[in-house]
Amino acid sequence: MGLLRGMCCFSKSNISIETKPSNPTLTSTKQLFSNQRLVSTKQPSSIIKELCHHFSLAELQSSTNNFNHSSIIGEGGFGVVYKGHLKQNSAAVAVKRCKKESIFGFSEFKNEVVLLSQLHHPNLMSLVGFCVERNELVLVYEYMSNGSLFDHIHPNKIIRDPLPWKLRLKICIGVARGLHYLHTGLKYAIIHRHIKSRNIVLDHNWEPKISGLFLSKRGPYSMSKSLIRVNSRVMSTCGYSDPEYAATGDLTEKSDVYSFGIVLLEVFSAKSAMDLIKEHLKHKYLVKSYAEEIVDPFLKSKIDPSCWNLFVDIAHRCLVVDGRERPDMGEVEVELEHALQLQEEADSKYEPNANS
Numbered sequence: 568m569g570l571l572r573g574m575c576c577f578s579k580s581n582i583s584i585e586t587k588p589s590n591p592t593l594t595s596t597k598q599l600f601s602n603q604r605l606v607s608t609k610q611p612s613s614i615i616k617e618l619c620h621h622f623s624l625a626e627l628q629s630s631t632n633n634f635n636h637s638s639i640i641g642e643g644g645f646g647v648v649y650k651g652h653l654k655q656n657s658a659a660v661a662v663k664r665c666k667k668e669s670i671f672g673f674s675e676f677k678n679e680v681v682l683l684s685q686l687h688h689p690n691l692m693s694l695v696g697f698c699v700e701r702n703e704l705v706l707v708y709e710y711m712s713n714g715s716l717f718d719h720i721h722p723n724k725i726i727r728d729p730l731p732w733k734l735r736l737k738i739c740i741g742v743a744r745g746l747h748y749l750h751t752g753l754k755y756a757i758i759h760r761h762i763k764s765r766n767i768v769l770d771h772n773w774e775p776k777i778s779g780l781f782l783s784k785r786g787p788y789s790m791s792k793s794l795i796r797v798n799s800r801v802m803s804t805c806g807y808s809d810p811e812y813a814a815t816g817d818l819t820e821k822s823d824v825y826s827f828g829i830v831l832l833e834v835f836s837a838k839s840a841m842d843l844i845k846e847h848l849k850h851k852y853l854v855k856s857y858a859e860e861i862v863d864p865f866l867k868s869k870i871d872p873s874c875w876n877l878f879v880d881i882a883h884r885c886l887v888v889d890g891r892e893r894p895d896m897g898e899v900e901v902e903l904e905h906a907l908q909l910q911e912e913a914d915s916k917y918e919p920n921a922n923s
């Protein structure tokens with residue numbers, strides 16, 4: 568029963584929540600940082616400057632042609648994303664304007680600003696700044712010219728060329744590195760809670776950046792060897808939610824490992840997370856028993872068998888029902904690197920210059 572609960576969704580934004588959302592009411596920018604222990608002894612204005620740039624609403628309106636429909640590049644549960652330019656001829660930025668009707672509000676916005684402005688890793692999205700003004704919450708990110716991983720593994724009218732296998736593997740490795748950093752690279756572990764292919768965006772070099780940290784939770788001291796366990800309201804995205812977390816409400820870093828396992832299935836099958844969950848249930852959670860059946864037709868005969876076996880094994884272990892049995896992200900990262908190495912070795916046997 569608990570397992571099924573974790574695999575269902577209820578809201579229009581594809582996110583299921585079991586308790587009331589936070590109060591989205593805004594008061595002032597000062598309120599934004601009032602609970603931050605890191606910065607609580609300083610004046611709000613200097614704090615903001617230290618964290619990241621505070622844009623005026625007028626600046627962001629002008630950068631997006633007054634939030635013009637033609638500047639829209641995407642939309643999620645939290646907000647509408649516009650492409651903008653802060654100054655003429657300057658590098659592009661992605662401007663996310665939070666929707667008034669979103670089930671998320673100020674507390675999630677604050678979480679994203681505080682985390683992204685203090686965490687730095689090549690595989691984490693960079694926050695350029697934010698704006699809190701006249702009841703508007705706006706986030707400004709680096710613009711990622713290749714859009715989301717979701718857009719590429721589920722090609723649409725705009726994007727038609729399927730990604731080659733090795734590039735898919737490299738993207739998975741980058742995401743594993745970013746998650747490993749969140750789980751163990753900081754004094755306190757961060758559990759992302761919202762890993763999905765739409766929250767993996769790709770820069771011009773196809774380097775993946777993890778975004779959507781607004782639901783993240785800070786865990787206990789990350790050097791402890793025990794599972795990071797956090798009491799929190801259950802939140803999840805359809806198809807990606809950890810059944811154990813949904814059943815018990817106990818959040819651990821292994822919930823991110825589970826969601827990442829679903830992304831791995833998406834990457835080799837090009838099927839949606841919801842379709843994959845149905846397959847997974849039908850085959851009693853044994854990825855190895857159905858992986859061959861669902862492989863993306865574009866990839867058929869392009870994956871080296873030893874690389875394939877290892878990749879499927881990693882996905883399988885990430886999706887084990889008992890979270891304690893799942894590998895940690897460090898292990899996943901190393902094994903994915905090994906899978907890439909196996910593929911490169913196999914390719915170089917057939918084409919000596921394949922990896923140069």
Ligand SMILES: Nc1ncnc2c1ncn2[C@@H]1O[C@H](COP(=O)(O)OP(=O)(O)OP(=O)(O)O)[C@@H](O)[C@H]1O
Pocket residue numbers: 640641642643644645646647648661663708709710711712714715717718765766768778779
């Ligand atoms: N920094 C960025 N650069 C370029 N495109 C982006 C950027 N951030 C988001 N996008 C595009 O906008 C779309 C929506 O992003 P958003 O983060 O709002 O959506 P989501 O992950 O589906 O929703 P949510 O995280 O709110 O559940 C993405 O799928 C992507 O195509």
